[in-house]
Amino acid sequence: MSKSKKVPYLVDRPMSFCPGCGHGIAIRLVAECLEELGQADNIVFPIGVGCSSLLGGGIEADRLHCSHGRAGAVATAIKRCNPNNVVISYQGDGDAYSIGIGETTSAAYRNERFTTIIINNTNYGMTGGQMSNTTLPNQKTNTSVYGRDCSVTGNPIRFPELAADQFNVGYAARGSVHDVPNIRKTKSYIKKAIEMQLSGEGYSVVEVLSPCPTNWKMEPLEAMKHIAEHVTTYFPLGEFVEKEEK
Amino acid sequence: MSKSKKVPYLVDRPMSFCPGCGHGIAIRLVAECLEELGQADNIVFPIGVGCSSLLGGGIEADRLHCSHGRAGAVATAIKRCNPNNVVISYQGDGDAYSIGIGETTSAAYRNERFTTIIINNTNYGMTGGQMSNTTLPNQKTNTSVYGRDCSVTGNPIRFPELAADQFNVGYAARGSVHDVPNIRKTKSYIKKAIEMQLSGEGYSVVEVLSPCPTNWKMEPLEAMKHIAEHVTTYFPLGEFVEKEEK
Amino acid sequence: MKECVFAGFGGQGVLTVGLLISQMATYKDYHATWIPQYGSAMRGGTANCTVKFGEGYIYNPSQDEPDILLAMNNPSLVKFLPLVKPGGTIVVNSDLVDSEINTRKDINLVEIPCLTLAKEMDHPRGANVIMAGAIVKLSGDFTEREAIDGMNDMFRKKGKEKYKELNTKALSIGYNYI
Amino acid sequence: MKECVFAGFGGQGVLTVGLLISQMATYKDYHATWIPQYGSAMRGGTANCTVKFGEGYIYNPSQDEPDILLAMNNPSLVKFLPLVKPGGTIVVNSDLVDSEINTRKDINLVEIPCLTLAKEMDHPRGANVIMAGAIVKLSGDFTEREAIDGMNDMFRKKGKEKYKELNTKALSIGYNYI
Amino acid sequence: MPKVMTKPERCKQCGLCVDACPKQAISFGDGINAGGYNYTVIDESKCIACGMCYTICPDGVFEVLGEK
Amino acid sequence: MPKVMTKPERCKQCGLCVDACPKQAISFGDGINAGGYNYTVIDESKCIACGMCYTICPDGVFEVLGEK
Amino acid sequence: MADMMKGNVAIAEAAIRAGARLYAGYPITPSTEIMEYMSWRMAEVDGVFVQAESEIAGINMIIGGAACGVRAITASSGPGISLKQEGMTTLSDEELPAVVVNMVRYGNGIGTLYSAQCDYHRETRGGGNGDYRCIVLCPSSVQEATELMVLAFDLAEKYRMVSVFMSEGALGQMMEPCELPEMRELPRYPWGFDGKYTNKKVGIFDRNSRDEAVLLNEKYNAVKENEQRWESIDVEDADYVLVAYGLPGRASIGAAKELRAEGYKVGMIRVITAWPFPEKAFQEVNPNVKGFITIEANATGQLIDDVALTALRTIDKKVQCYCRPHVYGIPSVKAIKQDFIDVVNGNMKEVY
Amino acid sequence: MADMMKGNVAIAEAAIRAGARLYAGYPITPSTEIMEYMSWRMAEVDGVFVQAESEIAGINMIIGGAACGVRAITASSGPGISLKQEGMTTLSDEELPAVVVNMVRYGNGIGTLYSAQCDYHRETRGGGNGDYRCIVLCPSSVQEATELMVLAFDLAEKYRMVSVFMSEGALGQMMEPCELPEMRELPRYPWGFDGKYTNKKVGIFDRNSRDEAVLLNEKYNAVKENEQRWESIDVEDADYVLVAYGLPGRASIGAAKELRAEGYKVGMIRVITAWPFPEKAFQEVNPNVKGFITIEANATGQLIDDVALTALRTIDKKVQCYCRPHVYGIPSVKAIKQDFIDVVNGNMKEVY
Numbered sequence A, B: 001m002s003k004s005k006k007v008p009y010l011v012d013r014p015m016s017f018c019p020g021c022g023h024g025i026a027i028r029l030v031a032e033c034l035e036e037l038g039q040a041d042n043i044v045f046p047i048g049v050g051c052s053s054l055l056g057g058g059i060e061a062d063r064l065h066c067s068h069g070r071a072g073a074v075a076t077a078i079k080r081c082n083p084n085n086v087v088i089s090y091q092g093d094g095d096a097y098s099i100g101i102g103e104t105t106s107a108a109y110r111n112e113r114f115t116t117i118i119i120n121n122t123n124y125g126m127t128g129g130q131m132s133n134t135t136l137p138n139q140k141t142n143t144s145v146y147g148r149d150c151s152v153t154g155n156p157i158r159f160p161e162l163a164a165d166q167f168n169v170g171y172a173a174r175g176s177v178h179d180v181p182n183i184r185k186t187k188s189y190i191k192k193a194i195e196m197q198l199s200g201e202g203y204s205v206v207e208v209l210s211p212c213p214t215n216w217k218m219e220p221l222e223a224m225k226h227i228a229e230h231v232t233t234y235f236p237l238g239e240f241v242e243k244e245e246k
Numbered sequence C, D: 001m002k003e004c005v006f007a008g009f010g011g012q013g014v015l016t017v018g019l020l021i022s023q024m025a026t027y028k029d030y031h032a033t034w035i036p037q038y039g040s041a042m043r044g045g046t047a048n049c050t051v052k053f054g055e056g057y058i059y060n061p062s063q064d065e066p067d068i069l070l071a072m073n074n075p076s077l078v079k080f081l082p083l084v085k086p087g088g089t090i091v092v093n094s095d096l097v098d099s100e101i102n103t104r105k106d107i108n109l110v111e112i113p114c115l116t117l118a119k120e121m122d123h124p125r126g127a128n129v130i131m132a133g134a135i136v137k138l139s140g141d142f143t144e145r146e147a148i149d150g151m152n153d154m155f156r157k158k159g160k161e162k163y164k165e166l167n168t169k170a171l172s173i174g175y176n177y178i
Numbered sequence E, F: 001m002p003k004v005m006t007k008p009e010r011c012k013q014c015g016l017c018v019d020a021c022p023k024q025a026i027s028f029g030d031g032i033n034a035g036g037y038n039y040t041v042i043d044e045s046k047c048i049a050c051g052m053c054y055t056i057c058p059d060g061v062f063e064v065l066g067e068k
Numbered sequence G, H: 001m002a003d004m005m006k007g008n009v010a011i012a013e014a015a016i017r018a019g020a021r022l023y024a025g026y027p028i029t030p031s032t033e034i035m036e037y038m039s040w041r042m043a044e045v046d047g048v049f050v051q052a053e054s055e056i057a058g059i060n061m062i063i064g065g066a067a068c069g070v071r072a073i074t075a076s077s078g079p080g081i082s083l084k085q086e087g088m089t090t091l092s093d094e095e096l097p098a099v100v101v102n103m104v105r106y107g108n109g110i111g112t113l114y115s116a117q118c119d120y121h122r123e124t125r126g127g128g129n130g131d132y133r134c135i136v137l138c139p140s141s142v143q144e145a146t147e148l149m150v151l152a153f154d155l156a157e158k159y160r161m162v163s164v165f166m167s168e169g170a171l172g173q174m175m176e177p178c179e180l181p182e183m184r185e186l187p188r189y190p191w192g193f194d195g196k197y198t199n200k201k202v203g204i205f206d207r208n209s210r211d212e213a214v215l216l217n218e219k220y221n222a223v224k225e226n227e228q229r230w231e232s233i234d235v236e237d238a239d240y241v242l243v244a245y246g247l248p249g250r251a252s253i254g255a256a257k258e259l260r261a262e263g264y265k266v267g268m269i270r271v272i273t274a275w276p277f278p279e280k281a282f283q284e285v286n287p288n289v290k291g292f293i294t295i296e297a298n299a300t301g302q303l304i305d306d307v308a309l310t311a312l313r314t315i316d317k318k319v320q321c322y323c324r325p326h327v328y329g330i331p332s333v334k335a336i337k338q339d340f341i342d343v344v345n346g347n348m349k350e351v352y
């Protein structure tokens, strides 16, 4: 018989995401890691605008609804003012990589000592499914109705890779929640990211590939399969940098 | 006897930079390239805020003083609306890499077909010498009076490298104006960048290491030597990507 | 001027019923407005819209005091019951809605098993059109012909003509169920 | 209330002369204001500041109608000449300034070869302090002692005491040049 | 003692757990919760308390009563 | 015919050309321009029209009259 | 017989027909459908569509396009419009015409999605630095929205100003029968960049602020004189005049008509140009009017200030000004009638 | 005997002494010295200094710090303040106290470096989305600046609002003798984040907008009632009252005194809190006053609206309101006296 499993109290309440949405899994993983690391009562969440906003009533912890894209800056100040708290910004791909690209890269650049979790569902979910900077080539969205044309809109951005290659960050990884093994692996990434923060060595980021069945216009299971078959081909899973702890 | 050399009419007027400032050399190189490529009457300059602003009266061409940091977005629209014009955004390191990091990276990300020239003088010159994202480790500025502490402010950003490694851009290079050979090489980079734009293949960027004797509190010659001896150790010169023309 | 509220789960087609009725009104040269509830409340899974139409100009397009309420599920009935104008009509999807919820005596409650009817006619997605037919009849503002023409005109313009016959039939079923 | 304008090239220390005079005034419990021209015009290489001081409150600290103008170079004289109050005083650095530029008869022009004087006393960076001394005298508002004490107080607080003797001497030279 | 406890009021009928359960122990029952969803029910006889359902469920429906 | 023409009113006395000239043909004269700067003068006898001064001068002071 | 059309779609298509050939923006509810429509429609008319990385990039793209002489438009709401303030003052400063659509949603900060009128002060006075003004057009129906969109471009062009198209979020979401304007085939503005420095008046840096201040005031005075728009009823003999705009304005007309029918001497001014404020409408008001009542969908009352200031300029005596902010949504005709009754019965204190 | 101190330095040190322990911002003339000072000074008091990548990041860092209960301050000017508007409405919405310094410079768009008062409308009404208000404090001397900085923090804390410290650029650049306030050792605000969810009222997402609108108005009414600040002279018997703030306000006092001495019945109100506007100052004005004259350093006249609106509330009859915008700089005492003479001689048309 396996270990008992109970939703951590941090997130043990009804969530208002759509059926089959990956946000619910991701935030639970964060809560599990915090609990296991004994940090569940030592946590501040700056939260982005997007379906992340639906966490407002979903988690019982210090949390601030940041202006769209600005969680990187807000988290910077929170961590600097409260260095002993664990600070985790929870954002979507639109929030962190489009409007917030300045704040997100600048926090990584400065190697701010907080953790960023970015839910990459390859579109702006909350506003009804527009193209984002992680929308796959040829993916149809409400602002790429004939499929994304990368020759004029750019290729999907790979932020953990960028942070790992260009900046002096502590930890960068990409996981996915499309099946149980990947959920477990993603949890291990999130845990390492928080541990990196606890060590004070540097900025940590985990991008989480996550389904948006509503805007992908797919059934939840189909959406999970879509991640396995397509999304991961553009967004390789794994760890891109892990600084040695001093 | 060598070839005759005359300041191109585009910039053949008094400039209001400080004595020994590299901006004057850099903008002349741009004008020379345009002239040699037959584009001197086919050019639009979105110009950043900084000592670049002093170009207002310095060049006779279509030019727009963009809000601080936003030249990347302005240039995007200009090039898309006037695809047959050569569009060159001329910006400082503060303008392009601090406040404008979002617009600069987003233009590179989308592979917009214009050219960016970034004058990297390792500080905010116009406002009197504050730290910028390219300030060297331990460099004293008005906001790093004891020398830049990279452990909390980040390591100097290397944008051409970032663009080359992370995005699908056409051309990225870094030159310097600290002596005649480097000025000549930098000119060749700028020319390639404009050629890349003319070919329509993609975004091109040339960063130019440039002295700011006033805020470095150095004599002009000393400032040039400082570039050779110190600045280039953090900012390697050369070309980082050059897309094959189709 | 008539005011109708159409409410249900996201997938039940209530916004379309509303649009249908408003388009029929326009087709008859009435003034008409259609206004949805929008925003992230969508994620709760409920949707509703308000349609107003009539001969005069519509000063306030927004929800006010509906003459007619279509409630396709229980939460909708609970939510909008108190708003219905005294003497107004409430049409419920009796396949899903528990009419016991209704506590008002001053309204006219009409129960239509639209899911069953739709299944019977082999057009499971036509339940909302059936309801549209019923509401058309109850409103007294359109003939069956006018309603059908208005509806078909709308679906044609939207390039959704292929269900023309099924939809015509569904509308008639609803119209004649009353 | 006295208004003085101090103008010259960036490196000539005119802002410091202004500050010196204002600090002397404060030292004497006068009201005083010091206001520079700021901004990217700096790059042209010229600098200037306006100092007002007196027993009464200074309502407008900004440049208005100077009683005294210090012009350390030609462009400064050209620029500020028209502003000086009729009957006012203009002190020029006669080592650099061409007094011919002056077209006004209603002012008192004082020529001081401050660069030469500074060289002579072996304190080449003291030309501005010499000018301060002259202006102190011309203003009639301070004794030599008051001026020297005010100045030394300021330099001491700024941690720049090491030139105390040289500066005292420079001030005296300027004061007594008049 | 049951191996798995559920909070049916949270279920949104996404079906992810049904697919993930290695023992086909989960199915949709007839009940409808306040959200209007057919919620899941567990066949305790099949369940091996492996916890897959807990791991995949986005809505925190499951609690697996395995070893502490 | 001179090999190099200058626009002395533009000179800001930065000294870069003086340093760059391979023939030490450039020096500061006695003249002061409107900006207050001691501007550069060229010793034509030393100049080889190499163009270094043109290349380094940030203020467009030089025109080198070499081959067209 | 016109078809039912969604406000945001009608607005977008009207812009295309008015000559818009650049759209750059970032999505935000309740304006997003405008962008979504433009994302495919712009290409059909050989225009440029850019999905910007942010509202700031979006408005700066508008600046770039406008400088090329292209009719340019962006749309947003709430915080998104706040982010455009620097760009809007820059457009104004450079005298670049453009249209900025604000589908107003309720709330400070991140705000809510409710339809509202809480940005009145900002749009009429400018939320960017400086003294600039934008023309502010406020439709009350989908049909009027399409007409005002054409006007927005025409006025922006005529005065080289920014036209703010300020509408409540609900208008973008609602459907009404609507006849679209004719498709115009317009050349670019003649003065845009062409790479040849043909036009020396766009993008120049060094300017004389004092001279410009005079020109600025002259321009704004011309706009004030020529471009006031409003709809009013029964103001000549009114004891009380309701003042409102947009959808609450529309509902207020209904209320005023019903009150008239009930025997109250009520008039109504529906403001169409919030700037320039329709002073001329007030000149027609009964000189013995007892009070003005603003009906607003915001928390604190904002229109009230312009009403009081305008009354001060147009009515010879002091007139009481009342304000009933309904927070968000569209106040019902019944609620507005009640507001009036509250005033008459002395149950509402005047603001001015 | 106080030492000469530069305005920006005095402002920065006063903020430190008032308890500021977070500075985050981006340089811009003429505010930069505040940031430069903070860059080394903050560390000395164990505070946090972050050089933000932009004004937007800066104001959002202020949000983060304020949410932790830290006294936070940022400073900027012109377009930099425009970029902070979204953050400022968010601070207001979250009821987070903070101080935002605007060292106002002249101009729309990128603007100029001239000292001016062109942001009055924006600061008093909010340039972000929504209905929020900030307390706006306007010093007229370096000494007063240090005192108002302490007040700015205290009022921000008391009402959980943003205090905007609005000063002309010139005040930051000028030097005057100045006595600094005492150094205070204050604990953090008691309600900030501690990681333990001790305080459940910061950062909550779901709120009832209608209820909040009521509370918002109550709060703003309390501020209006309690926090008006002004300096006035000779208003009780004045035929004309000059109204101004900041350095032009200071010069206007000089002008009013000289005019009085010359026999004119002139009074003067120097506005210290631009919001809440000092209505109480107007209550003391001669009921038979003939006119108010605003002296402003902007292009279009902005203070004039609040003066007219306040006169409307406080004076029983219609009073003419005149406005003389001096574009930028500090108008001289002589120029202001001339403005007055122009009004008396009928050479200036009233605005209201």
Ligand SMILES: Cc1ncc(C[n+]2csc(CCOP(=O)(O)OP(=O)(O)O)c2C)c(N)n1
Residues within 6 Å of the ligand: A048, A049, A050, A051, A052, A068, A091, A092, A093, A094, A095, A096, A119, A121, A123, A124, A125, A126, A127, A132, G026, G027, G028, G029, G055, G079, G080, G083
């Ligand atoms: C300043 C601002 N601009 C735009 C919006 C509208 N908006 C809300 S969420 C969102 C996109 C969210 O996408 P993402 O970050 O990917 O999160 P998701 O919903 O996909 O999880 C947008 C554009 C906003 N709230 N604020």
Ligand SMILES: Cc1ncc(C[n+]2csc(CCOP(=O)(O)OP(=O)(O)O)c2C)c(N)n1
Residues within 6 Å of the ligand: B048, B049, B050, B051, B052, B067, B068, B091, B092, B093, B094, B095, B096, B119, B121, B123, B124, B125, B126, B127, B132, H026, H027, H028, H029, H055, H079, H080, H083
């Ligand atoms: C929105 C905004 N923020 C700040 C400023 C002030 N500012 C002007 S130039 C400048 C920095 C310029 O530095 P850089 O881009 O490196 O150019 P440089 O002067 O060094 O060539 C700053 C911060 C501004 N004009 N606008």
Ligand code: SF4
Residues within 6 Å of the ligand: A016, A017, A018, A019, A020, A021, A022, A023, A051, A121, A125, A126, A211, A212, A213, A214, A215, C043
């Ligand atoms: S819209 Fe997409 S991301 Fe948002 S809650 Fe629904 S499924 Fe999840």
Ligand code: SF4
Residues within 6 Å of the ligand: B016, B017, B018, B019, B020, B021, B022, B023, B051, B121, B125, B126, B211, B212, B213, B214, B215, D043
């Ligand atoms: S401040 Fe520096 S960059 Fe600017 S003009 Fe002077 S030397 Fe050049």
Ligand code: SF4
Residues within 6 Å of the ligand: E004, E020, E021, E022, E023, E024, E025, E026, E042, E046, E047, E048, E049, E050, E051, E052, E053, E054, E064
């Ligand atoms: S614990 Fe395992 S076996 Fe039991 S229901 Fe869940 S997934 Fe199936």
Ligand code: SF4
Residues within 6 Å of the ligand: A020, E010, E011, E012, E013, E014, E015, E016, E017, E018, E039, E040, E056, E057, E058, E059, E060, E061
């Ligand atoms: S995974 Fe959870 S929400 Fe989805 S069907 Fe299973 S129990 Fe219900």
Ligand code: SF4
Residues within 6 Å of the ligand: F004, F020, F021, F022, F023, F024, F025, F026, F042, F046, F047, F048, F049, F050, F051, F052, F053, F054, F064
């Ligand atoms: S051309 Fe060459 S040799 Fe002649 S002055 Fe210039 S640098 Fe010297």
Ligand code: SF4
Residues within 6 Å of the ligand: B020, F010, F011, F012, F013, F014, F015, F016, F017, F018, F039, F040, F056, F057, F058, F059, F060, F061, F062
């Ligand atoms: S390089 Fe040019 S500006 Fe510098 S000294 Fe020589 S001529 Fe003068």
Ligand SMILES: [Mg+2]
Residues within 6 Å of the ligand: A050, A092, A093, A094, A119, A120, A121, A122, A123, A124, A125, A132
């Ligand atoms: Mg997303």
Ligand SMILES: [Mg+2]
Residues within 6 Å of the ligand: B050, B092, B093, B094, B119, B120, B121, B122, B123, B124, B125, B132
């Ligand atoms: Mg720089």
